[in-house]
Amino acid sequence: MKDIAVVGVGNTKIGEWYDYSLRELTDEAIFKAIQSANINPKEIGATFVGSMSSGIFNQQEHISALVGPYSGVNSPALRVESACASGGSALRVAMMAINAGYYDTALVVGVEKMTDLIDIGDVTTALGTASDGEWELGVGATFPALFALMMRAHMHEYGSTLEEFASVAVKNHKNGSMNPDAQFPKAISMEAVMNSRIIADPVRLFDCSPISDGAAAVIVTSKEKAKKYTDDPIYIKGTGAGTDHIALHSRSSLTSLQSTKTAAETAFKMAKISPKDIDFMEVHDCFTIAEVITLEDLGLCDIGKGGKFTLDGETALNSTISVNPSGGLKSKGHPVGATGLYQVIEMFHQLRNEAGKRQVTKNNIGVTQNIGGSGATCVINVFSRSD
């Protein structure tokens, strides 16, 4: 793959935006991205929209056509869906289209407008469709419960503790308190996490990312065209994806994601890096257990020690490796189909030294990890400022 450049980004603050519709959220993100890249919308060859479940959340499909023209972008548009990895997957499709020579430049939009459903059972069910609808959701599984099954297995297998998992939430909220676009930009204590109410034991409320509205947009182009739009593009040096069985019970492991391992192997090989070269990461902490497993699957710590690694402060901002400087899904929020692109936007700001109080000091190589479902899908990208 030839390197792809990110030349402009835009996003809404994540929140519960009852006063704004899906297309109003994407319009804000798209217009900011267009301004950021200083691009004429006519130069955008194609639009790729990542969204998990606008059909259930908003009674609206065909959002590829909904969002582009509303914002003055009339390029051919396509929606990409892979649950919570829809944003990351949409970016990969855009990269493939550019590398295949069909377009020079593409707009990638991620959006989820979740609060149009107001009953928590309805939201739980909508999200549950990213699991095996017949054999998981259909027998009473929810997403917190599926991750609880992994967390319990991890505790049983490795002796990991609730305090270790809670430390992921505490760390991410500390980072998120410095992110003005975060839904919950507030630090929280270990006690607050461990005393929060049980959602699906052992997963507590503060182990979970929130229900969120948000839209994110990035403009990507070939390396050759990048300097036309900005003096300071960031480059995607490697990309990888992995897919495993949709049902957790069909996978070979409950405490590791093969999709992450496969995606990482491909992306790291393409970027010619090893895990120790990574300076900072945005990883998919939809639940605290997910970040712990990711640290282990990426080889950043010993197997079974991801929680202890976090509790020991190794993943804190500007420690051994900065993980989720944005606050992650936990503090920043998790508008599911947009999350993969919010991660890319954090890469953009961190690599360009414009992340404010949460700026990482070591920023040569950044990595995003975006998972879909209970880990059946994973998208990993490697970013650098140097071409």
Next chain:
Amino acid sequence: MSVPRFWRRRRSLYSLEGSKCAKCGKLYFPSRLRCVECNSYELENYLFSGEGKIVTYSWVYTPPQGFDSSIPYCLAIVELVEGPRLTTQVVGLAEAEIKIGMPVEFSFRKISTEGDEGVITYGFKFRPKGYPNHKK
């Protein structure tokens, strides 16, 4: 869940029926039409014994639609003695009693309801092995 979507799965849900490949012997739960190991379509119905053990579990306090009649409920992955794993609810025990590795068995139960006037779905849940069918 719509009636057709439920109806076509009734044998697996009601009696733990899966498939056995006549060519390579691979066992599947739930049943399927083609053996993905050897590509044979010669799959026979296979009735699982209903015995297994708990691999991992959770207690669900925030359920999806139709599952709010008994909160919290235990959700688990059970490994059948024949090999396949499935996700199921486990009934007949308290939170403190459940353990990973605990032997459990098939139990026919109500699964979910679709509102006040909709379909009531039935199917498998699991219970501790030897759990009395009718408590005295």
